[in-house]
Amino acid sequence: MNKLSPAPLSVEQLETFLSEPDEAVIETLRGLDSDLLFLGVGGKMGPTMARMARRALDAAGSKRRVIGVSRFGSGDLRQRLESWGIETQACDLLDDEAVAKLPDAGLVVSMSGFKFGATQNPSYSWAMNCYAPAVICRRYRQSRIVAFSTGNVYGMVPIQLPDGSPNHGSRESDPLQADGEYSMTAVGRERMYEHFSRGLNIPLTLLRLNYATELRYGVLVDLAHEIAAGRPVDVSLSRVNVIWLADANRMSLRGFAHGSSPPRVINLAGDEILSLREVAHQLGDRMNRKVTFRGEEGTRALLNDGRDGYQYLGAPQVNAAQMIAWTADWVARGGESLGKPTHFQTTDGKF
Secondary structure: OOOOOOOOOHHHHHHHHHHHOOOOHHHHHHHOOEEEEOOOOOOOOHHHHHHHHHHHHHHHOOOOOOOEEOOOOOOOHHHHHHHOOOEEEEOOOOHHHHHHHOOOOEEEEEEEOOOOOOOOOOOHHHHHHHHEEEEEEEEEEOOOEEEEEHHHHHHHHHOOOOOOOOOEEOOOOOOOOOHHHHHHHHHHHHHHHHHHHHHHHOEEEEEEEOOEOOOOOOOOHHHHHHHHOOEEEEOOOOEEOEEEHHHHHHHHHHHHHHEOOOOEEEEEEEOOOEEEEHHHEEEHHHHHOOOOOEEEOEEEEEOOOOHHHHHHHOOOOOOHHHHHHHHHHHHHHHOOOOOOOOOOOOOOOOO
């Protein structure tokens, strides 16, 4: 899609855009002769990433299987996945016996985790984020694994460097600074993957994501809904970086080609550091809504520098201006929302 092209007109069109593989993804999967398994496919990224993998394999002329695993509670997700040619398996990843019965697959995307509610239910957070990776690694010790982490493991950083220049965010070599129950379990998740990658010689790519956005969910959607409702935008967390979900999907699937033991850690993030105040003004202008603000702009934010990872995963194709334009158009038209706020403005680590 060209720069500042019109927003998708329907959920169906949006999901087609979000799941479109590029030639690099097609070639990556063409060169890896194995079925793909998505653990935690029911999350916000899982459906379109699994569909992208299916479309890439089809484009490569491959009949290898794509399998999506989730608890599959309410809703029609399972039916939609199967309509896209993705096999489904219902499974609780904390159930060792159930995981043992899952199909073999040489390529595994592990998207399982628990964030919202971690403060209220910390034991479940530790189980999902730290015990489940051990179950997964033991079951798929013969596989390549792409596992998701989060930029929360770095903690907040100054938005300006000592010389006054903008800080582009935390880099993969920076020390981890867990803040709050969720961040601690996220560090624990990484350590479990690292332990089993080393001990079982599993080629593993660990992606520290910050923040994926599309038109039904994400930081920009949260801001647009605040503006549409006439509520003041809180700018106390004054800077943010986001990445278009289709880019995150493509880059994640390319991660299979770069796994190692111990794991290769890659930040998965957009290359632009955005001012919340400026983004809000741009959204308001496009939505023809007045924007008001509350709070004082803070000097620290959760920022990830994803630029080193572009040498492995390719660079994002959709820039912030396009994401803002699409989001404003979609929300102004009353487009569907997943109704799941990101809580990106949380600064005390309590989710």
